Amino acid sequence: MTLLNEAREPSAPAPPRPRPARMTPADVVRVGGSGLRSRPLRVFLSALGIAIGIAAMVGVVGISTSSSEDLDRRLAALGTxxxxxxxxxxxxxxxxxxxxxxxxxxxxxxxxxxxxxxxxxxxxxxxxxxxxxxxxxxxxxxxxxxxxxxxxxxxxxxxxxxxxxxxxxxxxxxxxxxxxxxxxxxxxxxxxxxxxxxxxxxxxxxxxxxxxxxxxxxxxxxxxxxxxxxxxxxxxxxxxxxxxxxxxxxxxxxxxxxxxxxxxxxxxxxxPSDVLAAKQATDDTLSGLLLGLGAVALLVGGVGVANTMVISVLERRSEIGLRRALGATRGQIRNQFLCEALLLSALGGLGGVLLGIAVTSGYATYQGWPSVVPAWAMAGGVVATLVIGGLAGFYPAVRAARLPPTEALATT
Incomplete structure (x- = not known):
């Protein structure tokens, strides 16, 4: 009877599974930054591609604006x-x-x-x-x-x-x-x-x-x-x-x-002032062409970011598998790699804005123009890089998140 009663007693409930540790935004940025620091040369080259595109865009807008400002100043002095x-x-x-x-x-x-x-x-x-x-x-x-x-x-x-x-x-x-x-x-x-x-x-x-x-x-x-x-x-x-x-x-x-x-x-x-205005319209057309070339350079930089992130996922499969085995969720892996792409793009964007300002200032000084770089061009350059970086890093981030832990650990 005792054995029968013991057999009828319900089994003890299984202990609850521990919840994965939550990562704060600061933790995500810290982990993403460590991933970039482990490949400095590749990060530099990818950020340089982004910087060249942003510098071209900011430089074209800045030089065009400086030229327009100089024309307005001269017309104000000469009279229209x-x-x-x-x-x-x-x-x-x-x-x-x-x-x-x-x-x-x-x-x-x-x-x-x-x-x-x-x-x-x-x-x-x-x-x-x-x-x-x-x-x-x-x-x-x-x-x-x-x-x-x-x-x-x-x-x-x-x-x-x-x-x-x-x-x-x-x-x-x-x-x-x-x-x-x-x-x-x-x-x-x-x-x-x-x-x-x-x-x-x-x-x-x-x-x-x-x-x-x-x-x-x-x-x-x-x-x-x-x-x-x-x-x-x-x-x-x-x-x-x-x-x-x-x-x-x-x-x-x-x-x-x-x-x-x-x-x-x-x-x-x-x-006569119409001739100067027509010249400025011609300069604006040329600036539009150069701005398009800058956008192409920015797109090429975005491809470089995507390439860097895809290679990073392939090289760090064991790290991804180990983190998943230790309890990291897919969302945390995805956020880590997406954060790396955004940080990489932000580095390129800020460097490109600074380079564009330097190019504009140097050329404007050489021409004797006032140096003017619109705030919207600087802010737009950074925002554009973040958008490009986010789009370029989204697929590698999702791919890293979907990587099975066993498959990832099997490559070690």
Whole structure:
């Protein structure tokens, strides 16, 4: 009976299985970091691939932004309210000309702040009278009004501009390219050039002018002197107009008809600042192309991360099996390898951002631009690397988590 009763008694319950130890985020980061430290060279090369892609993207955005900032700064200094009027072609296809009174008529528009003009002559300029006449060097001699600098934004770097005292006499102001080509480096009574068969004194040298580049290769003489000594016909070749900022479009619409009332279609009206804006649009297109190349480089870096993580899983099968045998869950294994991929990508991303900032600063300094790297570009670079790293490390992490402990330990 005793044996029968003992047989009928229920067996003792099995002891509960111990719960796996929980890993805090700090533990996951610590374990993931130790995995990276065990393969420093491979980690460096993979992070370098990511860094190159991010540096390319940040550098392109930074250089483009710095260029735009420099353009905005220069336009603010030069002004975007400059308009020009030049003669076009006549109805019969011949060369047209603006009336001699066009400057005064344009200046009469209420919204116009100032107006001035240049007139192209047929004279040639040489360093001296010993230079062969066929070697003109492509320099142009213009008749200029005394109020041209205020309207066209011309600046004198040496000497002075034409004025009421010398505009009737053999005096010339040279643009920077013309001065360099003629071998003139300073203005003064002792510096002369040979112009239109006359020895003329160089009274001033101009600074480069981005809005009016024609002045850079020009030799400028007084309007009366050109009419009297250089057979100048008195018709302006280009009329420069400064309009009120708020009325530029309105002035532009009536400028041709005002400059040449009889034949308004023969007057060409332009806005020099539009050329700079078009140049910036071209630069933006090129920046978009380079940004695409940077994205390709980033994708290649992501492939490098995936390759590193897959090889890491294959090399560390025994470690994975041992951790699983000691109670680590699939989720903990997956999080460990995913954390390694994210840390690897973060290293590459931060290094790429710093490299991109350095490239932008160096290039901007070389060009004389303000160095500007948008905050969104830096933050976007890091976020992009984390996304790429997460996607690249997801499959290796899942593969490591699904590895059976017995199979993993059998490879030791």
């Amino acid at each position: 309210n400059l308009l020009t009027v030049s003669p076009g072609q006549s109805f019969g296809g011949g060369a047209a000309h603006l009336p001699a009174e066009s400057v005064e008529m344009i200046a009469g528009i209420p919204e116009v702040e100032s107006a001035s003009a240049l007139g192209r002559t047929k004279a040639k300029v040489y360093r001296n009278d010993h230079v062969p006449r066929e070697e003109t060097g492509g320099l142009t001699v213009y008749a200029a009004r005394t109020d041209l600098p205020a309207t066209a934004g011309a600046e004198i770097v040496d000497g002075r501009w034409l004025n009421g005292a010398n505009r009737n006499y053999p005096a010339v102001v040279l643009g920077p390219k013309a001065a360099e080509q003629l071998g003139v480096f300073r203005a003064g009574s002792g510096t002369q050039v040979y112009l239109g068969g006359h020895r003329v004194t160089v009274v001033g040298l101009l600074a480069p002018n981005e809005l009016v580049p024609d002045l850079d290769s020009a030799a400028l003489v007084g309007w009366p002197f050109a009419e009297e000594e250089l057979d100048f016909d008195g018709y302006p070749t280009t009329v420069y107009t400064r309009a009120e900022e708020a009325s530029v479009a309105d002035v532009q619409s009536v400028l041709g008809a005002t400059a040449n009332p009889e034949n308004p279609s023969e007057a060409n009206v332009s806005r």
